[in-house]
Amino acid sequence: MKVMRVPEATVSRLSIYSRFLERLDKLGVITVSSGEIAKGVGVSPAQVRKDLAYFGEFGTRGVGYNVKDLSHYILKILGLTQQWPVVLVGAGNLGTALCAYRGFKDRGFNIVGVFDNDLLKIGKRIQELEVLPIEKVPQVVAENNVRLGIIAVPQSATQEVADVLVKSGVEALLTFGPAVIHVPDNVIVRNVDLSIKLEILTFNLGFRELQPSYWLEPKV
Amino acid sequence: MKVMRVPEATVSRLSIYSRFLERLDKLGVITVSSGEIAKGVGVSPAQVRKDLAYFGEFGTRGVGYNVKDLSHYILKILGLTQQWPVVLVGAGNLGTALCAYRGFKDRGFNIVGVFDNDLLKIGKRIQELEVLPIEKVPQVVAENNVRLGIIAVPQSATQEVADVLVKSGVEALLTFGPAVIHVPDNVIVRNVDLSIKLEILTFNLGFRELQPSYWLEPKV
DNA sequence: GACTGTGAAGCCATTCACAGCT
DNA sequence: AGCTGTGAATGGCTTCACAGTC
Incomplete structure (x- = not known):
């Protein structure tokens, strides 16, 4: 091969x-x-x-x-010639925004379940979906053959949510924020950290004044 | 040197x-x-x-x-030994989430102005801030010495918003979504594209079945 | 003439391995 | 003995330049 x-x-x-x-x-x-x-x-x-x-x-x-x-x-x-069911954990501001994000639907990503552990959020409707308690994750993942999970919870809860998703059979995770998580080798993880992006900007603003040769090229 | x-x-x-x-x-x-x-x-x-x-x-x-x-x-x-005032354009779901995002405040980023051109959103309050019309960008940027701008508007509006921010004197931009924008050389731009991140995951899920050697390491 | 596909070269980032300090 | 700081080696991504095809 x-x-x-x-x-x-x-x-x-x-x-x-x-x-x-x-x-x-x-x-x-x-x-x-x-x-x-x-x-x-x-x-x-x-x-x-x-x-x-x-x-x-x-x-x-x-x-x-x-x-x-x-x-x-x-x-x-x-891998986009099919639709991808996705579960989203975290129904806060970010989770709500992700649920509504047009860019996902356009590319074939369908959020089929939104979860939270906050009783104030459970039961709320977001984009036709009812926010469910975390305990329902395994059931929704199994029923929809979900392989992708998005984690939009506070840093301190990221690892335990990841554990739940992995145990439920989710194979790939997108996380937000600075949390570093540990998962089995066969699970793929990528992270989005908005503060890092802003700090790249401030680094450049600061150093270009001192030393133009510090200037950087974007990576992606 | x-x-x-x-x-x-x-x-x-x-x-x-x-x-x-x-x-x-x-x-x-x-x-x-x-x-x-x-x-x-x-x-x-x-x-x-x-x-x-x-x-x-x-x-x-x-x-x-x-x-x-x-x-x-x-x-x-x-460059984080100072506070950084930031303007945010786009008061939709994403903009609202960014306004509330704790990670920014924790690192010294203060959103000092939120703007939109949708009459339904202008005047709304988000996190103690009143959503202002785009026309007010230059004034807020000048009054607060703002050097950083975040653009969370639909793809089709991204370039024109970038133009407004640049003309107002903003020196570094963080954009969301797939829009490719053009700015003067002295303006720094970084982009966050959530669909790309999910597509990296689906690529890996797809190809690891066909050919394990396609497996990739994360970049950041 | 125009444009693709690709080996080779160049460049950049990471890892290695060890000298140097406490 | 333990750990930093760093030149050298490695590995990987990008650019070059040209042969191949239409």
């Missing part, structure tokens, strides 16, 4: 290319070159070609890529 | 170390080694030492680092 490692940065960019291609498709564009994609999303043409080359040959030399086809291939690679 | 480039990944990790150190300090811990920090936040000890080495020598050989001192140095490096 051919062994290959795909950089995570490549996967992130595929997600970006994918949405650019969907926009082109809606505009009726038939063909696109790596240079046009590159310009549209702010990377180099070689980067676009290299990213795609990890997965096959999708273009035609001298011509470019068929927008509809490439768009479909990338969705396939990302 | 000594020329140095600091990897952005290093800055992200400093932010993580910083919060770990604050926790240790609250627990009354006086001294910590690179190995203990490494274990606490899930990186290698060499990585911790290398990250710190970009900025100076903060430790004592044979002993380790003084928790309070190191904590302070890192805050200094990140």
